[in-house]
Amino acid sequence: MIAQLRASGWWAGLALAMVVSFAAGYAADWVGVALLGFAKSPISAIMMAIVLGMVIANIVRLPESLQPGLRFCASTILRVGIMLLGIRLSLTGAGQFTLVALPFVIAAIAIGLFTVGLLGRYMGLSRQLSGLIAVGTAICGCTAIVATAPLIQAKESEVSYAVACITVFGLAAMFIYPLLAQQAFANQPELAGLFLGTSIHETAQVAGAGMMYEAQYNAPVALDIATVTKLVRNLCMIAVIPLVGVLYGRERAKEDATQINYLAMIPWFIVGFALMSALRTIGDMGDKPFGFLDVQQWKDVVSFLQNAAERCLLIAMAAVGLTSMLAGIIRIGLRPFALGLFAALLIGGVSFVLISLFGADLVAMLT
Numbered sequence: 001m002i003a004q005l006r007a008s009g010w011w012a013g014l015a016l017a018m019v020v021s022f023a024a025g026y027a028a029d030w031v032g033v034a035l036l037g038f039a040k041s042p043i044s045a046i047m048m049a050i051v052l053g054m055v056i057a058n059i060v061r062l063p064e065s066l067q068p069g070l071r072f073c074a075s076t077i078l079r080v081g082i083m084l085l086g087i088r089l090s091l092t093g094a095g096q097f098t099l100v101a102l103p104f105v106i107a108a109i110a111i112g113l114f115t116v117g118l119l120g121r122y123m124g125l126s127r128q129l130s131g132l133i134a135v136g137t138a139i140c141g142c143t144a145i146v147a148t149a150p151l152i153q154a155k156e157s158e159v160s161y162a163v164a165c166i167t168v169f170g171l172a173a174m175f176i177y178p179l180l181a182q183q184a185f186a187n188q189p190e191l192a193g194l195f196l197g198t199s200i201h202e203t204a205q206v207a208g209a210g211m212m213y214e215a216q217y218n219a220p221v222a223l224d225i226a227t228v229t230k231l232v233r234n235l236c237m238i239a240v241i242p243l244v245g246v247l248y249g250r251e252r253a254k255e256d257a258t259q260i261n262y263l264a265m266i267p268w269f270i271v272g273f274a275l276m277s278a279l280r281t282i283g284d285m286g287d288k289p290f291g292f293l294d295v296q297q298w299k300d301v302v303s304f305l306q307n308a309a310e311r312c313l314l315i316a317m318a319a320v321g322l323t324s325m326l327a328g329i330i331r332i333g334l335r336p337f338a339l340g341l342f343a344a345l346l347i348g349g350v351s352f353v354l355i356s357l358f359g360a361d362l363v364a365m366l367t
Contacts, residue, residue: 013069013319020056020318021311024049044215046208046317047175053321062322073319078204079269081312085227086276087305088220090284094228094277099366100190101229104198104359108350109236112138113244116343123335128154132162133336135244137343140234141166141202147237151245161333165340170201171324173344178213181222184356189219191359196222197229198351201344206230208317211310231270276305 028048056062086094113134120130131152136145142163149159177200181192196209207230210223280302283289289298 007065007068009063009065009067010069010072012063013066013071014073015069016062016066017053017070017073017315017319017322020052020322021045021049021314024052024314024318027052044212045314046211046215049314049318050171050174050208050321050324053318054324055321057322057324067323070319070323073315074204074323077312077319078207078316079272081309081316082203082207082227082231083269083272083276084305084309084312085224086273087280087302087309089224089228089277090281091274091277092281093224094274096366097225097228098232100359100362101194101197101225101232103362104194104351104354105229105232105236107354108198108347109138109233109240111350112343112347113240115346116339119342120339123339125335125339126158128152129158129161129336130339131244132158133165133340133343135240136162136166137169137201137340137347139236139240140230141170141205143203143234144237144241148241148244151241161336162340165336165343166201167324168337169340169344170205173200173348174205174209174212177348178209178216180352181213182217184352185359188360188363189213189217189222190225190363191355192217192219193222193225194229194359194363195351195355197226197233198355199348200230203230203234204316204320207313208320211313211317227273231273234270 025045025048028043028045031048032043089097116134116137117127117130120133121127128149132145132148132154135148136142138144145159145162145166148154154162177196178192181195185191185195192213193210196213197206200206200209206226207223210226213226214220214223283293283298283302287295289295293301
């Protein structure tokens, strides 16, 4: 990291993501208001940041030296933004959303893991590639793939195929699913957020979809529950990845499944999210937050942290667009592409059906 901080390319990548994120806000307003004639732009800055980033990345050949800075934005700054989102929820609210999300997350993971694995073997794909696509789709995208690959002794090409599938179909879901969620759960933003958090692959993609939904439909609770639901999925790595090692790994990998560092699998931003929720809970107690702030000062602090979270996520989404190369679709190959598409549709379909049938009752019972 120290070497990267000294590299001009690292700073240039960071600066490019920031410039695109700022430009996206102005571009979204210009397209929606000046070009389309709406009183308020129907296009969110998040969507515009991703689109602008993808256009730049796929038209202009960006120098390789920019990639470390862009990856920093798409990973570390993203996680800082998610951590800061915890200030929007008290521990009670976060706990309620966790209880609501858990049964849907477990059902989607179980169905996805076993069904995708079986279909992958039927299609003649290796157990390792099938397992990587299954775990990436069902749990948390590239993070789960990278964590699982050494355990099941997957080849580098299998990891690349799985990551490409998750990226392609996750990006598509990020744009399509907020519209589907609005059509299905127009007056139930809790269910919309639950659907987005359960069905979209990557943490960055869920954050982007949640922010699009919040901006388009003035429903901040959708982003809150989508974020909590995705964090619940991330935590499921602790239990699921050893299982994947047994189901999809070679014999040596199955032996290594008992030697996993479970503590290392807890993402730090999940802990940070919980700490920020605890800070909000304590700050909201009494008429003198923390003994030295008045109520208005505390509201200003909360507002500042919320704005900081949204700015971090906007920069991260710009970086996601700037690192999304459409040429990766061609390299996937037909069978892995077909399995990735099936896995994405399966997780989305299972989530949609279960939430439509049971979501409203569970939300009413637990919140």
